[in-house]
Amino acid sequence: xxxxxxxxxxxxxxxxxxxxxxxxxxxxxxxxxxxxxxxxxxxxxxxxxxxxxxxxxxxxxxxxxxxxxxxxxxxxxxxxxxxxxxxxxxxxxxxxxxxxxxxxxxxxxxxxxxxxxxxxxxxxxxxxxxxxxxxxxxxxxxxxxxxxxxxxxxxxxxxxxxxxxxxxxxxxxxxxxxxxxxxxxxxxxxxx
Numbered sequence: 649x650x651x652x653x654x655x656x657x658x659x660x661x662x663x664x665x666x667x668x669x670x671x672x673x674x675x676x677x678x679x680x681x682x683x684x685x686x687x688x689x690x691x692x693x694x695x696x697x698x699x700x701x702x703x704x705x706x707x708x709x710x711x712x713x714x715x716x717x718x719x720x721x722x723x724x725x726x727x728x729x730x731x732x733x734x735x736x737x738x739x740x741x742x743x744x745x746x747x748x749x750x751x752x753x754x755x756x757x758x759x760x761x762x763x764x765x766x767x768x769x770x771x772x773x774x775x776x777x778x779x780x781x782x783x784x785x786x787x788x789x790x791x792x793x794x795x796x797x798x799x800x801x802x803x804x805x806x807x808x809x810x811x812x813x814x815x816x817x818x819x820x821x822x823x824x825x826x827x828x829x830x831x832x833x834x835x836x837x838x839x840x
Contacts, residue, residue, distance in 0.1 A: 650829035654781050661699040671834050673773050673819035675762045680818060681751050682712035685744045687814045688805030689735045695813075697735075704733025709744065714755075717748035743804035750802040766820065768794045774821040775835050784823050787812045 656666030674680060686705065690698045698705075708731050710716040720728075728734065728741045751761055758764040768790050778784055787795075791812035798806045806814075815821045824831035 651827045652830070653825050653828045659696055659699075661702075662696055665699055667830065670817060671773075671819050671822050671824055671830060674817075675766075677755070677761055678712055678714070680761050680765065681714045681717075681748065682706075683814055683817045684747055684751065684803075684806075685709060685712060685717075687810050687817065688743055688747065689737075689740050690813070691740070691805055691807075691810060693735065701734055704731070708734050714748040714751045717744055718752055720745045720748075740805060747803050747806075750798075754801060765794070765818075768797075769815070769820045773819050773834070776821060776823050777831075778823065778825050779827075780825060785812065788815075788821075790820075791815055 652663070653666060656663050656670075674683070686698050686702065689701075689705070706712065708728055725738075725741055725745070729736050729738060734741075754764050755761050774790075776784075787808035791814075792808040794815070795806055795808040795811040798811070812821075816823050819834070822831065822834045824834065
């Protein structure tokens with residue numbers, strides 16, 4: 649079995665996510681929105697909890713179609729608060745709707761959320777070379793800058809630590825440890 653980041657060995661969901669998604673540069677608008685919602689939902693919880701609820705989130709939030717989520721009314725919010733498949737936190741659920749509305753505004757202003765968000769790393773994934781997971785930062789100047797800008801644009805549950813987790817999730821940074829088989833795969837994936 650190839651070497652993997654230590655955190656990926658906690659559960660089947662975590663291992664699959666690590667092996668197939670984490671750190672892969674992502675440019676799909678709907679997936680970028682999905683990770684915004686999921687990272688916000690994770691605040692104060694483990695990523696494993698969110699991964700285990702991911703399919704329920706996809707169903708509950710119309711497969712993260714930002715146009716649909718932006719239009720959710722009070723009845724829909726009440727329905728979501730009753731859904732045991734997701735994190736039933738009123739502020740987090742409301743933030744998904746506010747973030748969908750802000751997401752659409754950013755798409756309009758920049759021609760796409762992808763164009764906007766990747767500016768924080770100049771359009772290229774940062775290639776880190778950590779020897780062990782304990783070296784990974786909780787946030788960086790880029791995630792702090794991203795957080796401040798997103799907050800100015802009306803996004804919620806988007807602090808600098810959540811932004812850094814988002815950057816890791818959507819491949820804006822390669823934070824696989826150097827002994828992990830995915831580190832070299834993703835490093836090569838960004839070469840011309």
